[in-house]
Amino acid sequence: MQHFVKDTIRRLVQAEVEFVVVGGISGVLQGASLVTVDLDICYKRSPANLARLAAALAPLEPKLRGLPSELPAAFDERTLHLGTNFTLQVGDENLDLLAEMKAIGGYEQIIAQAVEVPIDDLRVKVLSLEQLIATKAAVGRLKDLAALPILKATLELKRQHG
Amino acid sequence: MAVDRVDQRQFFDLGHQGDVDYTQITHLLELTPTQRLDRHEGWRLFVKEALSRAALRQRHDPALGSGRS
Numbered sequence: 001m002q003h004f005v006k007d008t009i010r011r012l013v014q015a016e017v018e019f020v021v022v023g024g025i026s027g028v029l030q031g032a033s034l035v036t037v038d039l040d041i042c043y044k045r046s047p048a049n050l051a052r053l054a055a056a057l058a059p060l061e062p063k064l065r066g067l068p069s070e071l072p073a074a075f076d077e078r079t080l081h082l083g084t085n086f087t088l089q090v091g092d093e094n095l096d097l098l099a100e101m102k103a104i105g106g107y108e109q110i111i112a113q114a115v116e117v118p119i120d121d122l123r124v125k126v127l128s129l130e131q132l133i134a135t136k137a138a139v140g141r142l143k144d145l146a147a148l149p150i151l152k153a154t155l156e157l158k159r160q161h162g
Numbered sequence: 163m164a165v166d167r168v169d170q171r172q173f174f175d176l177g178h179q180g181d182v183d184y185t186q187i188t189h190l191l192e193l194t195p196t197q198r199l200d201r202h203e204g205w206r207l208f209v210k211e212a213l214s215r216a217a218l219r220q221r222h223d224p225a226l227g228s229g230r231s
Contacts, residue, residue, distance in 0.1 A: 006203070031193075031198060032190070037213065119195055149180070150187070153182040
């Protein structure tokens with residue numbers, strides 16, 4: 001893929017998948033000076049949306065990350081029904097699909113406070129900075145805690161500048 | 163002879179203090195979300211490559227990063 005993040009988002013939007021961009025990329029889109037390698041999305045767990053999500057990703061041949069390559073672990077609509085949060089490998093890229101996020105809840109809670117941003121000709125829902133700060137503080141890994149001062153400063157500056 | 167103590171912060175302070183570079187965030191806020199994402203993509207690929215090389219080196223020399231080197 002030429003631009004993994006943008007191309008994946010476009011693929012999901014065009015397939016009419018109901019999702020919110022979360023994780024570090026949601027902070028980047030709102031002005032935070034972070035660098036993150038993965039793309040994380042939170043998706044709606046309705047049967048129709050699981051079917052759209054699986055169909056949209058199928059051409060990319062996603063695999064569950066960390067499983068031995070000799071294991072025949074197909075990732076498809078059935079897999080999505082069986083689990084909630086998935087860490088996928090798409091080529092040499094990482095894509096995480098989340099149904100629930102610590103401290104902020106699932107898709108319904110997240111979409112309620114999501115922010116819409118333009119990416120090229122698309123309108124994309126992204127996790128609000130307030131919710132991103134809340135979930136990173138709750139998860140509490142070193143890399144999450146390290147991002148907090150930058151996210152809080154970004155929120156502060158956005159509020160100052162309207 | 164007494165030597166004046168040099169405050170070394172002047173050599174290392176790149177315009178911000180503490181954990182946050184407000185100047186950089188202010189600059190990013192002036193960009194569109196698409197511009198921010200395009201700018202980030204270059205850094206993302208750079209970091210991905212660096213992590214990949216570090217992992218490869220550690221496979222060849224397990225002592226690296228283990229505190230034993």
